[in-house]
């Protein structure tokens with residue numbers, strides 16, 4: 114039996130598929146994988162497709178319409194979080210799972226995963242088509258998971274835009290096969306790297322040197338804070354033309370606020386698995402940042418800055434894109450504050466760091482864009 118279920122967003126984002134190394138997502142990658150699976154296991158195998166809803170917002174217009182058409186014809190199931198359904202269906206019907214994921218968060222709830230590594234497949238593509246290889250599901254060491262979660266990354270980053278512009282303007286990837294960050298983010302790291310004593314970019318998760326993936330496009334910075342205290346907890350780069358999903362739990366192409374549970378504490382309690390999507394879209398005047406609530410359980414509020422004060426929060430409508438102007442802020446599930454800096458990071462216009470928070474966190478100030 115070679116019936117299978119496909120984690121569609123995961124496939125569409127996979128840089129191991131044509132166009133190799135391109136960030137995507139591309140719907141053509143899904144077609145290549147489905148075609149490859151049928152070519153290998155027979156035209157009559159049943160293939161179920163499940164996609165994260167966030168994928169709709171990440172695809173270009175043509176692919177987005179095509180995915181909506183397929184969803185309307187029930188060829189693809191759209192879910193706020195695909196992997197829950199992927200695993201339930203795979204368990205119930207003994208399906209093979211085509212996903213780049215290691216399903217680390219699900220090992221306790223789905224003990225069959227570790228008992229059946231042969232049912233999890235990854236892929237690569239060459240001139241002969243798509244090939245499938247074992248995903249390499251192995252037992253996870255919970256010690257390692259918790260150690261990675263304990264790392265107080267931001268305070269230890271030593272990343273200074275004035276001294277390390279080349280590090281800030283480069284995309285990075287961790288290639289340490291044992292690193293939790295490398296396994297969570299098989300493409301580029303969504304967080305800033307750390308800088309070691311030798312001024313090298315190192316992984317905030319495992320401290321090994323990172324592999325450079327090429328220059329960043331113009332980048333803005335997303336700040337995450339505890340809404341109740343205003344305490345800054347994490348800063349993330351957001352590149353022109355790219356998306357960032359914020360939520361709690363492991364997220365493909367996103368950032369898991371639960372990984373900073375040590376700092377957020379109660380603030381993340383009402384954040385959903387896939388809560389909000391941010392996109393730095395191209396446009397006149399250097400582009401703008403859009404926010405979309407992905408159907409979170411406890412909602413996202415936008416607080417507009419009117420020049421002298423924040424106006425009362427207003428709930429974002431689910432699946433509707435809203436433009437964030439500099440100084441506006443979002444509040445996720447009542448607890449986590451999200452602000453997008455109006456500053457642009459690029460080699461010609463570097464912000465300066467001043468430490469005005471008692472050494473607790475590094476604050477970046479710069480030219481408003």
Ligand SMILES: [Zn+2]
Nearest residue numbers: 287292316319
């Ligand atoms: Zn690492």
